[in-house]
Amino acid sequence: MRILVRVLKLLVFIMLINHLIACSWYAVGINDLEREDTWVKANDLKGKGTVYAYTTALHWSITQFTPASMEVVPMNELERSFTIVVIVSAMVIFSSFISTITNAMTQLRNLNSERNAELVKLRCFFSDHKVSASLVARISSCIHQSNKLTGSRVHSEGVSILELLPVSLKCDLAEEVFAPTLCAHPFILTWSEYYSRESKRLFLAARSSSLGAKHELFNTGQVAESMYFLSSGAMVYVRGDTRPARVSPGQWLAEPAFWIKWKHVGHASSTGKNCELVSLHCETAIRILSQDASTISGARRYAKTFAAYFDKQFDQLSDVWADVEVLQAMVSEAFIKHEKELLRHSVASRVVKDTKMPGLLRRMTSRFSGVSMASRLSSEEGMSQDEQINLILHERVRKYGVDGQKRREILGTRSMGSDSSDEVLAPVVSPVFRNPERRQSIGRGRFARNGLNVVPGIASAFRIMTR
Template identity: 45%
Template sequence: AWLATIFWSADIPYCFVVGFHSEGVIEMRVRKIASNYIKTWLPFDLLVIGIDWSLTITSLIEDDGSNKDGIGFVRLGKTVKFLRLVRLLRLWKAHSVMNELFDRIQSEWCVIMLGISKLLLLILFMVHVIACGWYAIGTLKDNEFNWVQTNFDDKGRTDLMYKYLTSLHWSITQFTPAGMEVVPQNSAERLTSVLVIVFAMVTFSSFISAITNAMNQLRNLNRERNEQLAVLRRYFSENRIPTGLMGRIWASLQQAMGRSKRRVHERDIAILQLLPWNLKTELQEEVYAPILTAHPLFMHYSSMLKMQMRKIYQNSLREVSLGIGQELFNFGEGSETMYFVLTGVLAYREDGTDGRMPSQSMVSAGHWLCEPALWVSWKHTGQVVATTHCEFIALQVSEVHKVFGQGSYSQDCGVRKYAKIFYRYFQEQPEVLTDIWSDLDIINEMAFRAFEDDYSDDESSDFEITGASLQELRKQKDVRQVMKTRGSGMQGSNLTSSSFDPR
């Protein structure tokens, strides 16, 4: 009791510094927080804490042992019982706290199961309270006959646990069509029984409806998957597929479905369309910025042109999922998309049909693919296949170019310089460039030269910088170590200059 009282007492000053949501914004100003708390939960908390401290002091008086036989002590005992009952008001606040905790749970299955558990506990609590009240009515001295005397005293039953379970049994039967041997013996008990039955008719039907609805939601979580499996069984039966082949297919599908847990994409949440533009772009920035700004170009661009970057988040991105064994793209296909890998591992294969040596590299989360599509007319130099379930952010090249073109000449100067440096650097050595090229040292240098260096924007100066500093940086790197650590697959190539038509 002491620990609970101290905990809830300390919770009051803590609530003066806990922020709250106000019209879609988290309010963290202390003055506003204090004003909101005083107008909402503070009176309630003071009431409950006052009861806690009253009960604590009362328990000390009881332990003192003085004047236990007086009328004052009897009245004090009744007051204590009433205060303990009033203290149950804390469940009102606990309900809002539980709802906040539920909002933090990501698993839909867990939310549904916790909701069902909450309903069952609430039913048990109500049944317990009614059972205690029923027993209390049966012990009133004003009635000559009562159910306690008939079922316990006259039969010599003195076990307290048996009395409680009998009362609990009667309480449960009022919510169900079941019956038992306990019946009212006087007018007060009969009236209580009628009121409890009317209350049970309303509340218990609501509880059953809520639990049934929750069970249906639980069943619907896997409805689409079960329907597909049922259709597959029918397909096997109609085509008389051999048992051995069916077993291998079932095992492969079960493994794939167990691993392929697709992330929730923004387009799956229709309610997000109701958000105002500013709040929606702020959400998109929180989700996508850590992914895109891992690339030095977008890191510099975001720091200088935040509103333009938000337009990229809004209009140029889409989320893509790829199952095990599925292909992202194939050799020779035209590319209009740059990809950022969020999760999973991919195998990048070059078969040597374009003059390159056949090779295979692994690409994992944190890498990007097909950056050349942003700056040149690009055709894929290999094939990408998912070895695990993978998630991507796909950057639409045409939409990104629209955003780049909306800024003024001075605003987009860094992007133009980066594109020139990129184009001229790989025009000199096209054999280096592949779909998965992502040499971070060189990209950092390119971005620094484009956004940070103060040099003229004419072509000769641009070529000189690219041919000097970047080429020197390239010579200083161990190419085979880059291939090993970055998975870039930079083998020799006979790419023609037509592959580098600038965008």
């Protein structure tokens, strides 16, 4: 289809050039009304109307590009000179046009021959193995839909020349392309604000893909390896006998795969239109998130909160779970210590930009540069930047304290921000597999590891956040 569109564009371009030449040719013919030796008067175009005059000029223009002839010929030296210029220009333009058309048709012929050869092999396979007609129809329909994807959005993986870019440019490009989609998740949005450099690596690890109409993304029982974000189109998620859930752009699927080993508990497929997806491979993303191995690591704390919540609310966990209120509470619980640590250091040093301040905290101060509260405080007379940041931090920590009870009610757990024993997180063991079929053990606060043993305690639900 793209080849045919390119050929059509070339034809339109040639006709546009011929239109301009035809208008110029007619202007040359009526340039001097007192002369009798012009092609306009020689063909008596004045009495035949404007349309006939234009089509005659256009006909003459086209004949200069092709080996054709007509009754209109130059009658004076100006018209003869104009004709020579047009013919020389036409030799260059038309030869390039012909070569482009030839290459395009050759590509189309090769493409069709390869596809036809594959289809012949497929038909022979069906015939040799006596595949049922109903299954043949389903496979043929799927292949037909896949062929339509050749005209879908171009993905970065398909542009090999991008591999020549340095890593810094690749990261900047990935941030602009994938950040709007990935930051729809509250955790990724907040984490990227704290770790701007690491977040670019996370965006670089993202992959985009197209899913044909009524194509399957994953099925029940498959081991989940990636988290998916829908950027366009629509999908349907079905779990058992429950009502199908519709997934719209800005939503995500398979978040549990980020924090625990997870098997899909439902079936996800696209609707009647093609979908565009952005995926994050879990193992790759976890390696990036685990760069901060400190006790205030937002990723580690979010993983702990996630596992603790669903240890008690296991019936709610699915591939499309996205309770915004609970998510916001989890994010607040995960990053409260970042705010407290920054406030503690800011009050102690009174100079947030102190060169002795830990690198993490220096990066965190940039998070407040775009806060609306900072813009309001900047208007206060006599208030330094350090004082502004201190006031912002105090306000945010105060808000965390006010909302603490609400977070505890939503999450049903003790706030980790007030847990003094949380200064050192529990040792993280090997990743575990949560077996959706063994609900009786999950309900007792246990997780199944590889479907064999049971390991008590929430810590066994974590992925390895450090290497």
